[in-house]
Amino acid sequence: MNSSVSTQRFLARTLAAPESPTSLTETLADGTRLTLLDAGVLRISPTQPGSHRALISCGVHGNETAPMEIVDQLVSDIFNGQLKVNNELMFVIGNPPAAIAEQRFVEENLNRLFSGKHRHSTAKEAARAARLEALTEAFFLDGDEPRLHYDLHTAIRGSYIEKFAVYPYLHSRTWSESQFGFLEQAGIEAVLLSNQPSGTYSYFSSHEFGADAFTIELGKVRKFGDNDMRRFAQMTESLRRVVDGTERFVARRQAIKIFAVVEEVIKRSENFKLHIPDEAKNFTEYDAGALLASDDDYEYRTQRDGERFVFPITNVPPGQRAMLVVAPVTDLTELTEA
Ligand SMILES: [Zn+2]
Structure with missing residues (x-):
C-alpha cells in the first residue's frame, strides 16, 4: 500500500x-x-x-x-x-x-x-x-x-x-x-x-x-x-x-417544509405489525384515525389529518424504532413552548 x-x-x-x-x-x-x-x-x-x-x-x-x-x-x-x-x-x-x-x-x-x-x-x-x-x-x-x-x-x-x-x-x-x-x-x-x-x-x-x-x-x-x-x-x-469557506450561511428559509415528529413508534414485541403497504412511499399522507401500527396492547392511529409516516421498518429487534409519524408545522414559534 x-x-x-x-x-x-x-x-x-x-x-x-x-x-x-x-x-x-x-x-x-x-x-x-x-x-x-x-x-x-x-x-x-x-x-x-x-x-x-x-x-x-x-x-x-x-x-x-x-x-x-x-x-x-x-x-x-x-x-x-x-x-x-x-x-x-x-x-x-x-x-x-x-x-x-x-x-x-x-x-x-x-x-x-x-x-x-x-x-x-x-x-x-x-x-x-x-x-x-x-x-x-x-x-x-x-x-x-x-x-x-x-x-x-x-x-x-x-x-x-x-x-x-x-x-x-x-x-x-x-x-x-x-x-x-x-x-x-x-x-x-x-x-x-x-x-x-x-x-x-x-x-x-x-x-x-x-x-x-x-x-x-x-x-x-x-x-x-x-x-x-x-x-x-x-x-x-x-x-x-x-x-x-465561501458559504456564509446567510440564505433565508423560504419554501422548505417543516415537520414535527408526533410519534416514535417502537416495536415492542414480535407481534408488532405495520398496517401500511410494503411499497408505500415515505411521507404518505393520512387522514385522522388511520391505523398505522399495532402490537400487544398498543396501536397507533393518526391523531389528525395530514400526518405522514417516515422510515417504516419491521425487521428490527423489539425495543427499537419501527417508524416515525410526522405532522406539518406551520408556525415554529408554536413549538418552542412545548
Ligand atoms: Zn442511512
Missing part, C-alpha cells in the same frame, strides 16, 4: 483496508494538512484558521453509496488542488465493512449506537461507534469555531419528498434559521424536527458539542456506480462552499 495519503482515492483506500487503523499525515503543496486517523476518517486542516469546523460523514449505513461517492469526490478535488480548504474539516466513511458487504450494517445498525449506546452492544459496530465518538470529540474540541455536522444518507424506500433532513432533538436549544436556509439552498425540501434523544451520529454531535448537525436523506439507495450524481449536484455544491 502506498504510504501517501493523497495518491489513492479516499473511498478506494478505505474499502481496501476497512479495519486496519492507519495514521498518516501529509501536507499538500499549498500547506493544507491531511491526517488519516483511522480507516475512513480523514482530518484536513487549512493553513489559516477558518470560520467553521465541519464534519461531513457518509456510509454510516454501508449500502448507501451515493453519499460515499459525494465525499470521495470532495476529498479527491482537495487532493488534486481543485478545491481549496479554508475550514477545519473531518470526513468520515462510517461503516466500511458494511460498505464492502453492500449491506446497511454487518451486525447492528451503527446509527443507533452513538451517545454511549454502544456500551450495551457487542456488535462489530459498537467498537466503531466508540472510536468515531472519540475522534469526533477530539475534532470538535480542538477549536472554538462554530461546529457543523452533515451526515449524508440515502433511504431504503421511495419518498414523496426525495430530499429531507432530520434535525436532532435540541433539548433547550432552538433551531438555527441560517441552517434551514443553508439546507434549502442545498436542495433539501423538508426538515423533520425530532422530539427526543436518539442514538444517531448527528444527535451525538448536536447534543455533546452543540454542533448544527443533521441526518440528511438524499434519495433512494442504489449500488456503487448506479448513482446519477447530477441528482446530488446542489448538495455537493453547497458542501464545496463549506469546504472552501
Whole structure:
C-alpha cells in the first residue's frame, strides 16, 4: 500500500483496508494538512484558521453509496488542488465493512449506537461507534469555531419528498434559521424536527458539542456506480462552499417544509405489525384515525389529518424504532413552548 495519503482515492483506500487503523499525515503543496486517523476518517486542516469546523460523514449505513461517492469526490478535488480548504474539516466513511458487504450494517445498525449506546452492544459496530465518538470529540474540541455536522444518507424506500433532513432533538436549544436556509439552498425540501434523544451520529454531535448537525436523506439507495450524481449536484455544491469557506450561511428559509415528529413508534414485541403497504412511499399522507401500527396492547392511529409516516421498518429487534409519524408545522414559534 502506498504510504501517501493523497495518491489513492479516499473511498478506494478505505474499502481496501476497512479495519486496519492507519495514521498518516501529509501536507499538500499549498500547506493544507491531511491526517488519516483511522480507516475512513480523514482530518484536513487549512493553513489559516477558518470560520467553521465541519464534519461531513457518509456510509454510516454501508449500502448507501451515493453519499460515499459525494465525499470521495470532495476529498479527491482537495487532493488534486481543485478545491481549496479554508475550514477545519473531518470526513468520515462510517461503516466500511458494511460498505464492502453492500449491506446497511454487518451486525447492528451503527446509527443507533452513538451517545454511549454502544456500551450495551457487542456488535462489530459498537467498537466503531466508540472510536468515531472519540475522534469526533477530539475534532470538535480542538477549536472554538462554530461546529457543523452533515451526515449524508440515502433511504431504503421511495419518498414523496426525495430530499429531507432530520434535525436532532435540541433539548433547550432552538433551531438555527441560517441552517434551514443553508439546507434549502442545498436542495433539501423538508426538515423533520425530532422530539427526543436518539442514538444517531448527528444527535451525538448536536447534543455533546452543540454542533448544527443533521441526518440528511438524499434519495433512494442504489449500488456503487448506479448513482446519477447530477441528482446530488446542489448538495455537493453547497458542501464545496463549506469546504472552501465561501458559504456564509446567510440564505433565508423560504419554501422548505417543516415537520414535527408526533410519534416514535417502537416495536415492542414480535407481534408488532405495520398496517401500511410494503411499497408505500415515505411521507404518505393520512387522514385522522388511520391505523398505522399495532402490537400487544398498543396501536397507533393518526391523531389528525395530514400526518405522514417516515422510515417504516419491521425487521428490527423489539425495543427499537419501527417508524416515525410526522405532522406539518406551520408556525415554529408554536413549538418552542412545548
Ligand atoms: Zn442511512
